[in-house]
Amino acid sequence: MPSFHPDLTRARFLPETLIGPRSLALVRLGTRLQRGARDVEVVDVAPGVRARIHRPPAGGRTPAPGVLYVHGGGYVIGTAAMGDDFCSRLARHLDVVVAAVDYRLAPEHPYPTPLADAYVALKWLAAQPEVDADRLALTGESAGGGLAAGLALLARDRGGIAPVLQVLSYPMLDDRTTDGGLDPRVLRMWNQRSNRFGWDSYLGDLGGDDVPATAAPARADDLAGLPATWIGVGTHDLFHDEDVAWARRLEAAGVACDLLVVEGAYHGFDVAQPRAEVSRDFLRARIAAFRGALSDPA
Numbered sequence: 001m002p003s004f005h006p007d008l009t010r011a012r013f014l015p016e017t018l019i020g021p022r023s024l025a026l027v028r029l030g031t032r033l034q035r036g037a038r039d040v041e042v043v044d045v046a047p048g049v050r051a052r053i054h055r056p057p058a059g060g061r062t063p064a065p066g067v068l069y070v071h072g073g074g075y076v077i078g079t080a081a082m083g084d085d086f087c088s089r090l091a092r093h094l095d096v097v098v099a100a101v102d103y104r105l106a107p108e109h110p111y112p113t114p115l116a117d118a119y120v121a122l123k124w125l126a127a128q129p130e131v132d133a134d135r136l137a138l139t140g141e142s143a144g145g146g147l148a149a150g151l152a153l154l155a156r157d158r159g160g161i162a163p164v165l166q167v168l169s170y171p172m173l174d175d176r177t178t179d180g181g182l183d184p185r186v187l188r189m190w191n192q193r194s195n196r197f198g199w200d201s202y203l204g205d206l207g208g209d210d211v212p213a214t215a216a217p218a219r220a221d222d223l224a225g226l227p228a229t230w231i232g233v234g235t236h237d238l239f240h241d242e243d244v245a246w247a248r249r250l251e252a253a254g255v256a257c258d259l260l261v262v263e264g265a266y267h268g269f270d271v272a273q274p275r276a277e278v279s280r281d282f283l284r285a286r287i288a289a290f291r292g293a294l295s296d297p298a
Contacts, residue, residue, distance in 0.1 A: 004186070004236065005264030007278040014272060016187050017194040019074050028077050036081025037088065045101070045124040049117045052080045054091040054098040055130075061095050065135035065294040066125045068163075069100040070118055070151070072142030072268070074172070074190070074198030076106050086283075094290055096137075099125045103147070110204030111215045118151050126161050135294050137165040138227070139286075142190070142239075142268065143198065145171025149217040149246075156225050157214075163227045165293040167286055170233040170267055174218035174242040175199040175211055186236040188266035195238060218242055223253035230258045230289035232282055234265025260285050 004011040019027055041053040056064055069087050071078045080100035087098040103117035126133040140148040145168035155161045178192060203211060213220035229250055233243040240261070247259040262269070262278060270279035 003264060004266065005234075005262065005269075005278050007276040008265065008269055008273055009276075010273055011188055011266055011269075014188045014266070016184070016189075016191040018189060019077060019194045020197055024076060031073070031077050031079055031082065034079070034081060036079075036084040040081075040084060040088075043124075045099075046117070046120040048104065049120055050080075050102045051121050051124070052084065052087070052100040052102070054084075054087040054100070056091050056095040056097065063130055063132040065094075065096045065137065066128070066131040066133070067096050067098045067137045067139060067290070067294075068118065068122050068125055068148070068151075069098055070103070070138070070140035070144035070147045071100065072140065072144040072169075072172075073105070074194060075114060075143045075146075075202035076198055078105070078144075090287070090290060093287065094294060096290070096294060097125070097128065097131050106198075107201035107204070111202055111206065114202070115147060115150050115154065115214060118147050119154055122151060122155065122161060122163075133161070134164075136161065136163045137167065137290060137294060138163050139167040139169075139290075140171070141169040141271070143172045143202075145169055146173050146217065149173060150214045152226050153217060153220055154214050165228050165230070165290065166226070167230045167289050168232075168243075169270070169282075169286065170237050170239050171217075171231065171243060171246075172198070172239060173216065173246055175203060175216040176218070177238065177242050181241055182236065182238065186266065187238055188236070188269075189272065190238055190267040192238065218246060223250050223255060226250065226253070226255050228256040228293060230260070230286065232260040232262065232285060234262040234267070234269055236264060237267045239267065258289060
């Protein structure tokens with residue numbers, strides 16, 4: 001059996017995947033029962049689309065940078081409340097306004113609906129008087145990272161809103177990924193079957209050459225003009241190869257990109273084992289990326 005990172009002591013007890021067509025309803029129920037913090041403001045950013053707003057402590061800088069958080073879940077599960085701890089930490093420690101969007105899920109709402117929901121939340125955030133629209137960042141994990149990357153492409157192409165940073169944790173970028181070249185025995189939480197189910201659900205009737213780059217960012221031909229990027233992924237993650245390839249392509253296109261590869265880490269390791277020291281290091285690296293890009297210009 002290939003070895004996992006020594007801090008990830010629970011890895012061998014975790015399943016290869018949690019999500020599939022048979023388990024979807026049950027897993028969705030479990031995520032909806034996680035209601036998150038009670039003191040978080042919830043706003044309607046568009047009809048049918050809500051966001052959870054995390055504000056910095058009183059007396060902070062005004063206007064403050066804004067961060068749009070997009071939750072993970074393979075495009076088929078999850079809620080914005082899943083990010084409450086991370087988002088509140090960003091707001092408190094970095095003096096930023098964070099909007100966590102509750103985008104509508106596939107397969108009931110395939111592409112482009114989840115991306116459109118994220119875009120309208122970004123527009124709402126940029127329009128807030130307490131937010132500095134020139135210092136916006138995008139962030140997300142897994143499918144949320146994929147949506148954030150697609151959103152960066154969409155914002156670049158439409159103009160008007162120009163995020164300065166995207167912080168992507170093991171983003172789901174390429175619908176063409178099969179096994180990622182990995183020994184299937186190292187996969188945890190997300191494997192080839194769940195990946196195919198997630199992509200099929202999100203893309204709906206799209207396939208082959210009909211898949212646009214804003215749906216699967218790895219298909220983009222031109223990466224120039226995208227915001228500075230931080231990417232973190234483990235070597236035992238199905239998305240390892242596609243994320244490393246994306247980072248290299250960003251650099252080749254002249255986009256500043258910081259890539260963190262965690263040896264022996266599986267998909268979502270920092271969520272499954274948040275107290276592990278390697279997960280704490282991963283969190284510190286993410287926060288450092290925000291601090292470097294969103295600090296006061298002075």
